[in-house]
Amino acid sequence: MTGKGRARPDGTRKRPAVTLDALVEAGLAVLERDGLDALSMRSVAAELEVRAPSLYWHVRDKEELLDLLADGLLGRGARELPPTLGDWRVDLRELAWAFRRFLKNNRDSTRVLMGRFPSGPGMAAVMEHQLAMLHEAGFGRQDAAYITYGLSLLVSGFVYSEQRPITAAVAAGVPVGDAVSAIGDTIAAFPADTYPHLVAAARELTGPDIDERFTFVLERFLDGLVALPRRPKAEPTAAPDA
Amino acid sequence: MTGKGRARPDGTRKRPAVTLDALVEAGLAVLERDGLDALSMRSVAAELEVRAPSLYWHVRDKEELLDLLADGLLGRGARELPPTLGDWRVDLRELAWAFRRFLKNNRDSTRVLMGRFPSGPGMAAVMEHQLAMLHEAGFGRQDAAYITYGLSLLVSGFVYSEQRPITAAVAAGVPVGDAVSAIGDTIAAFPADTYPHLVAAARELTGPDIDERFTFVLERFLDGLVALPRRPKAEPTAAPDA
DNA sequence: AGGGATCGACTAACGCTGTTAGGGAGAGTC
DNA sequence: GACTCTCCCTAACAGCGTTAGTCGATCCCT
Incomplete structure (x- = not known):
């Protein structure tokens, strides 16, 4: 074709x-x-x-081409959306991880996506899926929108921060592992008397275990959502009020 | 000089x-x-x-120059750090807002900062400040590190997503207001039968009131932190165990 | 079937970019 | 006074996004 x-x-x-x-x-x-x-x-x-x-x-532009690519990227991501199981917390977590996995698997995807708000079918498919899931879970329209927005920002931000150094390292021709651990070494070598907490936290801040940091932030955010008001779920056995 | x-x-x-x-x-x-x-x-x-x-x-590079600029930027930001009051939630919130304010006030700051991990004195000052605050509040070392990391990612992500379109609009010579509302219009014009939730949430997702979205995500994240274990605070009246 | 309009590619060129090679003036050292 | 080191210079290269102008192939209309 x-x-x-x-x-x-x-x-x-x-x-x-x-x-x-x-x-x-x-x-x-x-x-x-x-x-x-x-x-x-x-x-x-x-x-x-x-x-x-x-x-x-x-x-019109290279910029316009990149906008199209961003939406095309999301369109491909929409094909890997996980099924909705019914537990919002499980579903939202799985959605975040699936999105993250997708972005990581597509070279430089976040560099194209970050800061762009694609307005094509790719973006529509992804957003609609997530909003529908949150709606079904009983979240209000505004809360659902904000959750969607925040989560996509969070995931892209994380992947961007792990994907960019790789790009840079490849461009410089040095092993990726060296590049990431170098920053940790630099920080660990800071004067410990002026920056005691920084030096102590050097590994946690720069280590290659981004999954752990991602899990932490994601779960804290999900924790913060449980107190939000939710429409009660319709009982599957009871007939809907019609 | x-x-x-x-x-x-x-x-x-x-x-x-x-x-x-x-x-x-x-x-x-x-x-x-x-x-x-x-x-x-x-x-x-x-x-x-x-x-x-x-x-x-x-x-060596333009890249290296940009690294220096990123750290220089953070160094300037460190001069505007808010005082620590003692209530971790208030302090963390104020820190996030101060950082956001600073980034918004410096043209293209996030485009330089995003995806970079500056390893100079500017970064050290900012990080040390925040880590010390969280330590004093009783958070564990790892939690404090992850909170710091996540929060900086969150704030930069938000500012980036509002700063980049401005840059683009200025480059294209169109009013900034038009550029941001155009995306909302596009989404609102999507077929409402295939994308009901998306179309309904168009304004919430693209509106110019980013402060509201930022507040929501930040407060949800802060909510998620209250359940974390914290070292009990030393009583100001009692003598320290020495 | 022929004529005109339109589509969609082409070549040529402009000014800009990051970066390298090699030269040379000035200051500090023995 | 000669040597070395520092630090800026000019000249140049390949590649970039983009514009202007051209021209063959196709479609529609008579």
């Missing part, structure tokens, strides 16, 4: 070589294979066997 | 025109005045009345 009209041997073309879908697909391919730093208008165009200026027929 | 050895009329120089401190100061000046997109090696060099390649004597 995508490769409908590529270049022909004689240099002429059949029908559009580039469509918006093909553009997104090509962009995501470059992103996954070579990373965001290698994603230029020229490289995406090359992926479609086309020259860079052609892309400007379909897209 | 900074402008010690600028260019002389005859083109020769006295002593170093560029020092690491001057470099950071110049970088922050450009950042504040013209934004991150205008912060190039050439523009920072121009701020010091010097050519771009000279900077590479003091700094």
Whole structure:
């Protein structure tokens, strides 16, 4: 469906070589294979066997292309959404972890997503899923919205902070492990008399066990939600009040 | 102290025109005045009345310069840290708001800070302050570290998500208000039968009242901390066990 | 079937970026 | 006075996003 009209041997073309879908697909391919730093208008165009200026027929900016990629990314994430079980706390936790897993598995995903609010079908699918789940759990509309917003920010923030150093380390050509532990070493070497608590907490702040930090923050946030007012759940045995 | 050895009329120089401190100061000046997109090696060099390649004597990379700027930013933020009152919840809340205020007041600060873990004195001052406060409140070392980490991520994430669109809108030359409400309109115009909850929550998700969302998430997180075990506070009247 | 409009690619070029190579003036040291 | 070290310089490179202008292929209309 995508490769409908590529270049022909004689240099002429059949029908559009580039469509918006093909553009997104090509962009995501470059992103996954070579990373965001290698994603230029020229490289995406090359992926479609086309020259860079052609892309400007379909897209105003590189910025607009990145917006599309962000939504495309979410669209792929929507395909991995976990099923809703009925216990909001379990469901919300699993949603957060699934989102995190997805972001970690897609190279530079958070660098594209962070600070962007995609407004396409990808974002809609993800958001609707989460909002519906929270609604069914009895949360109010505003609370559900804020929970969704906050949680997505939290998860992306965490993944960003673990994905970016990897990108940087790869770019610098040093082993990833060295890069992350180096910061911890630096902090541990600070003067312990001026910064006693900092030095003592060096490992907890910089260690590679981000899962643990993520779990802590996520669970504290979930703890904070239990006191929120919730609409009582309809009894499955009783007939609804109609 | 900074402008010690600028260019002389005859083109020769006295002593170093560029020092690491001057470099950071110049970088922050450009950042504040013209934004991150205008912060190039050439523009920072121009701020010091010097050519771009000279900077590479003091700094390996632009990346390294940005690391320094990030720490410099935190150093300035450390000067606005609120006093500790003794009630951990009040103190932590005020700390979060002060940090947020500071980040919002410094153009593109979060774009520099996000995903970076500065390892200089600026970061040390901020972290030590917060860790000491949590320690005094009786929190365990690990909990305090995780709280600090999570909170900084949360605050930067929020500010980033409100600061980035402003940068983008300014770059595109459209009013900031239009840019933020446009996303809400787009979402509100989604088909309400496929995305009922999303459409209903459009305003809550995209409205300009980020303070409200921030308050919600912050307070939920703080709520989640009350159940954590805490060392009992030493009675101010009783003599310490020495 | 032919003519005109439109779509969607092309080449060429601009100014900007981060970065490297190599040169050279001034200060400090023996 | 010669040597060395520090620190800035000019020149240049490859790559970037983006714009202007061109031109073949296709579709619609008569």
